[in-house]
Amino acid sequence: MDELIKLVSSKAGIQEAQAKTAVETVVKFLKDKLPAPIAGQLDAALSNEALMGQAGQLLDKGIDSLGGLLGKKK
Numbered sequence: 001m002d003e004l005i006k007l008v009s010s011k012a013g014i015q016e017a018q019a020k021t022a023v024e025t026v027v028k029f030l031k032d033k034l035p036a037p038i039a040g041q042l043d044a045a046l047s048n049e050a051l052m053g054q055a056g057q058l059l060d061k062g063i064d065s066l067g068g069l070l071g072k073k074k
Contacts, residue, residue, distance in 0.1 A: 001027075001046045 001023065009019035027046065031039040 004046065 005016055005019045005023050008014075008023055009016045012019065012022075014022075027042070030042060034042065
């Protein structure tokens with residue numbers, strides 16, 4: 001989860017302590033709303049640093065795509 005916190009901190013331009021609070025809040029919200037088996041998978045995914053690296057790459061691609069849709073020039 002540390003990699004996710006660093007990613008959120010970097011992308012949002014906030015301190016890591018703030019990013020940690022944000023990530024923990026979102027994770028708790030998701031775990032409360034998801035069925036127990038899926039919430040368990042979320043825990044497993046968050047503890048897998050390789051998977052978090054892939055999520056970061058997907059987030060970068062998504063942000064780039066969204067910027068393109070909104071007319072942002074590279």
